[in-house]
Amino acid sequence: MTAPPIYLDNHATTRTDPRVVEAMLPFFLEQYGNASSLSHRFGWEASDAVDRAREQVAALIGAEPSEIVFTSGATEANNLALKGTALAAKGQKGGHLVCSSVEHRAVLDPLRRLSRESGWHLSIVPADPHGQITVDAVEATLTEQTVLVSVMAANNEVGTINPIGEIGKLCRDRGILFHSDAAQAAGKVPIDVQTDPIDLLSLTGHKFHGPKGIGALYVRRQGRRARLSSLVDGGGHERGLRSGTLPVPLIVGLGKAAELSREEGPSDADRMRTLRDRLDRAIRALLDDQGVLLNGHPTDRLPNNLNLSFEGIEGEALLMGLRTLAVSSGAACSSAEPEPSHVLRAMGRDERLARASLRFGLGRFTTSVEIDQAARIVAETVARLRQSGPDGPANRRDLTRADL
Known part of the structure; x- marks a missing residue:
């Protein structure tokens, strides 16, 4: 199942x-x-x-x-x-x-x-x-x-x-x-x-x-x-x-x-902040903290937000490889002409890093088990894409979901 x-x-x-x-x-x-x-x-x-x-x-x-x-x-x-x-x-x-x-x-x-x-x-x-x-x-x-x-x-x-x-x-x-x-x-x-x-x-x-x-x-x-x-x-x-x-x-x-x-927001924020930081640490640890870049302010940020760019991979392949994980890319893509995120570009990220970004949004019902599983899925996908190289088959833009 x-x-x-x-x-x-x-x-x-x-x-x-x-x-x-x-x-x-x-x-x-x-x-x-x-x-x-x-x-x-x-x-x-x-x-x-x-x-x-x-x-x-x-x-x-x-x-x-x-x-x-x-x-x-x-x-x-x-x-x-x-x-x-x-x-x-x-x-x-x-x-x-x-x-x-x-x-x-x-x-x-x-x-x-x-x-x-x-x-x-x-x-x-x-x-x-x-x-x-x-x-x-x-x-x-x-x-x-x-x-x-x-x-x-x-x-x-x-x-x-x-x-x-x-x-x-x-x-x-x-x-x-x-x-x-x-x-x-x-x-x-x-x-x-x-x-x-x-x-x-x-x-x-x-x-x-x-x-x-x-x-x-x-x-x-x-x-x-x-x-x-x-x-x-x-x-x-x-x-x-x-x-x-x-x-x-x-x-x-x-x-x-x-x-x-209003009643539960402060406790929700504390819990989501803890889980968000756990997700960030886990992804970095599994990737030996190599080529993982935080997008956004390190402290003045929403408690449920984590946005990361990953060096050395093709952004569309990254999203397509995460079949069991519902996340968003920093890019607003269409199948005909994908565009990098205007937010990341306004912050100074180059086009490749802007495309190779993931936005994780936690919520009231997110669990620690899901966070640990998500970290493993992301790290495994990034490692596989990096191993294939930017022009390797796993990183090609013309892949369909069935190819992954």
Whole structure:
């Protein structure tokens, strides 16, 4: 009987916690009302559940419930934050936007579209060799025309944590809106939008053991308010910022996942950090610590992230050789024209090392047995590929999975 694959791709998505599923089920089967139908009990129950979830999500990031806008996920939340700010600021101050070179495409693509189609000027802040965005680097890009800065809380590939509190203070002092994509950070490291002066923050449930298809945008309402224009018209839901019937079961699941992360996040982080370091040490030991390079900051990093590059091998062959291990490469590949990771390239990794990288993402349900097995599988695969040489049969790009 074939052993099930080991799942270490929790940056891509996480298994939904059974407690989250349990909380959601009644709103599929029994309490199935529309949260906007406030003339009967079914609607009241749904509305109360949404209010409770809004409180749970707000508590996770130190916000007020009224500052939480439910979306379909972090991609929509990012688009609403960025395009909504641009629409609201049209014809007012400036025409300059700033983001980092290592942002997720859910930030880079909307900003590039604004630059390409709407005449906004976009400045991209370079990352340091660890993939971190410094306050000085952001400050160097700011002008009198800058309207918004977007810097992710933690990188989705290499796990590097950015000093968003300091960047937020810089922006606040300059009267500039600050947005942070916290899809990877929320639920894993502490976030407080009050202590760290953040105006807009995006998150999504499926990155911290909630359901797919639901996320939220924090929109500051206290003090200096963040002003947005809606991207979706029709019904005026979510205080006019995101029209559409609320998916109550998903919202309940997001709220429960946020509550669990708030309560168990510190212990989860300690356990995942221990397992991550165990995986790193084991891989290096099995390969005699030869040609294994860490990508990302050595200390300012997510507790569940490990990103390694391996010298002397072909990246696609590496991934294809790991048939029983669910991990990601640092490269965003297509079968026709594989491209190296823009994050690793922005950090200064050459193309070959950028391709020969693996991103390990641990989660709440990762076990020590899986970590030990994964280390052995990776080390054996790398050793075999190195033995065959970069041009050997095991390293050829045209191999299929059946060949390995």
